[in-house]
Amino acid sequence: MQSSQTSFENIRKDFPILKRTVRENKDLVYLDNASTTQKPNQVIDAITDFYRNHNANIHRAVYALAEEATELYEQTRDKVADLINIKNRKEIIFVRGTTEAINLVAYAWGRDHLKESDIIVTTEYEHHSNIVPWQLLTKEKGAKLEYIGMDDDGELILDDLDKYLATGKVKLVTFSLVSNVLGTISDAEKIISKCKAAGVLTLIDGAQAVPHMRVDVEKLGCDFFAFSGHKMLGPTGIGILWVRTSVLETMNPFQGGGDMIREVHKYETTWNDLPYKFEAGTPSIADVVGFGAAIDYLLKIGMDNIRQHEIELTSYALEKLSSVKGLHIYGTRDISKRGGVISFNFADVHPHDVAQIVDGEGIAIRSGHHCAQVLMERLNVAATSRVSFYIYNTKEEIDKLINSLNKVARIFKL
Amino acid sequence: MQSSQTSFENIRKDFPILKRTVRENKDLVYLDNASTTQKPNQVIDAITDFYRNHNANIHRAVYALAEEATELYEQTRDKVADLINIKNRKEIIFVRGTTEAINLVAYAWGRDHLKESDIIVTTEYEHHSNIVPWQLLTKEKGAKLEYIGMDDDGELILDDLDKYLATGKVKLVTFSLVSNVLGTISDAEKIISKCKAAGVLTLIDGAQAVPHMRVDVEKLGCDFFAFSGHKMLGPTGIGILWVRTSVLETMNPFQGGGDMIREVHKYETTWNDLPYKFEAGTPSIADVVGFGAAIDYLLKIGMDNIRQHEIELTSYALEKLSSVKGLHIYGTRDISKRGGVISFNFADVHPHDVAQIVDGEGIAIRSGHHCAQVLMERLNVAATSRVSFYIYNTKEEIDKLINSLNKVARIFKL
Amino acid sequence: MSNADIYHEMIIDYSRNPINYGKIEDHDVTFHDSNPLCGDSIDIDMKFNDNKVSDIKFHGKGCAICMACSSVLTEIVKGKEIDEVRNISKNDILSELGLEHLQAVRIKCALLSLKVLKSALYSYLGKHLKDSQDVDTLKEEAANLY
């Protein structure tokens, strides 16, 4: 075991839930990090401290608590800017999560900029939150939704993109930087340069990327970028939408209410400055503050170290899983093109049954369609089992998983 | 001092922030409860316990943590049903707050049901979140937004409602049960019976009502009901939209994404059952759980006792404030028609200056337009000062406020 | 009940060799539904004769529990009077396989076929019933299954 691995094991003591036992006194092995991650004391304490010492509504009042709360809230905006390299903090909008971020774009950008027979391009391996909003929008507008296909290694077929771009009707290309089912890392650079050449905007769903590797939005050069706090040690209820100013300035508000207005009159209203124009009502203030603590925690470890740790775990798991008879792994074996997510099927055993049996051993893995039914159709399966890693996972936990899969084999007489 | 008052003072020990000092070592006196309330240990602990012991994403996975998290999350739905008397828990939708609740209605109901030259009726004393979404919607549809006026006692002029209903073009009447500036309690019964007679739907903004008094939604008979958790001891990031099933069934989804779908195919998608169809993406799970603890806490005290406590404080404050020379109080003096909110102006001193000077004494009050600029125009002022009470406030705190107002008078040589 | 205990011989057998699996080409009614959370999906075809379910078949994709419960359900239903079928309860299915204490998420797997069956029946009766109150009752029955 390498030394970086050892230092990662120290991390576990920061996560109180990892001391839990589940079912019949089994140690918890949490391998569903693509769904949501556990929270370190540092994040839990930041939320607690906010409520115990600084709680107030933000932006509007002059008293001491409101001043403190506003400062804590706005500090997170700076931390986000720092994390994904954004120069202008006013481009960062706080939302509930990736889902709300993408819906905000569909409503506040899409409804004004999409016309009949225009095309929005997504991919076959998107999460439902990067498909359904576009189905709703294109249906409303009489526009079309098209899909970049995926090859058998789980990589996007960029010829499809060329084909759609050639029509001259594409208004937006949207794709996830890392697939939440296959772990595939998209070739964002190539996609974006093609789109830029065609004058087409791009949206990146960074939900599975930002938690796990260094992401530089400025360098990527996309126009919209979305991710969720709860998938990177942060609280539920907070996510980020970043939009390039030149695009943001062409957008009408999404939700109306407090904080997003400049002047309200009975029959007309003017909007607040960016980004507040897009943050209506009382936001998840404590969650924003907790998310700031999560970013601090991750940056202290270092995003490159996190990626390295996950490469080690994923390589180890791929190797071990491959040796289980009858187990089929989806996606590429090229670790440089894959995040810490592995989907598989085990002989004819349904993923639900696999998940339930390993759960009996204290091991939390996901089974189902992973909110990616279009991809399930493409893979021609109803569901897969999925394990996904984060900073606190260890090789020992992978060994436990392999053991419990042997139990599945025994029960199902494989 | 009455005995109910005394038992209320015991409550203060549950609120850690009330032990704080602010500015130059002044005890915190928090009188901005209409904006957001402080949180008791019971709520903070529920959030902490969730993250320390049960954190997982909900609904989708079979493992132990996911089961526990889902149960905790869904329990709050039952508690909400209990709190405001709703028979069918499937009508309760978790949102971020009142603002999102109303916007959800404007998007998911309004865009399909409003036609050109239809009318939506709101009131002159609404919060921006019950005005701006309707401005956006009516503008999009070429429909009209009309206002029920307010008399000089701060009560709605229901003749205006009759006038609009007589046009036969009204599709929705929306109003707050309690005004966040004047504290006026709307005559909901009369408004709703008029609307029902005309076959017109009603939306109630309950943000300032549910925290402070017993509210029975079934008895009210409205069609939509919205409120926020953070104004009733709950965390930020959680609010409630209730919609009558018969109306909910006529609504398309609001946001698209995970959890709200039944089956996603490339070009068509079917929706999940109620209420999940309207809860897209990972919700603010921990905030929902914390909100459940807030409801438990409030119900233990009893909503009628809370109302009684606020009546005592408000009567006391109205009396004391009336005795301050040059201080003008807005709204009715009839305590049966007023919640625990008092807006005032103090001679020619701008509310900001009032708020800042009393803040120097540790007293947190709000100044400004309170997200109610239409009401400010009606009152012909730029801003007011506002105090608003909750369960932990005391008469001693009101005395401190009065003292600090005397300081304002000295500084401004009133 | 421990997780592994759920997977007794009978469940595994049924899941590998489901009973009444397939389609009925000349069905009187057919219905499809799926579990939004996991993607399990079931179709049920039925034929009626003399107020009885003269034939029933199911097909679809699902976990061992879903498949076993679908098999048991169709076995119970086949040949029964329509009114008897309407009265079949969750527990009739679950107890047959010793699954009474299944956790909430898996209950949905176990009862998907029952939901499809009742919906199919509702859709059939809706077309043939005179008494609209009866339809409402059935509708509510189906809605309250979960």
Place this chain on the structure above:
Amino acid sequence: MSNADIYHEMIIDYSRNPINYGKIEDHDVTFHDSNPLCGDSIDIDMKFNDNKVSDIKFHGKGCAICMACSSVLTEIVKGKEIDEVRNISKNDILSELGLEHLQAVRIKCALLSLKVLKSALYSYLGKHLKDSQDVDTLKEEAANLY
């Protein structure tokens, strides 16, 4: 600085008796803006002569700090070269009234009139400037005021 210290004699005086308060009917430029958070709103009218601000007046609603700062600002600006006016900084205003350490929310009250002034100037110069880069600079200047 304690909260009460902010409210020294000069601020109270200016707020009760603002300098250059009112309108200029034959202004060369006028601009309005408001503070979304508190509702303070300020209009500024200006006249130019020979590249100088020959007259300036403001009106609107605001707190004592907003009013005092608007008074001080207009006093400073009156008679100055346009280029000098463009270089007026936050601190020129705040220091004049001893408000350098005002908290963030109140800073917006103090600087609202400066924002309106710069916006007015931008709108005027935008129509009269040849060099578009110059306009951009000014625009950025205004945007970065807060």
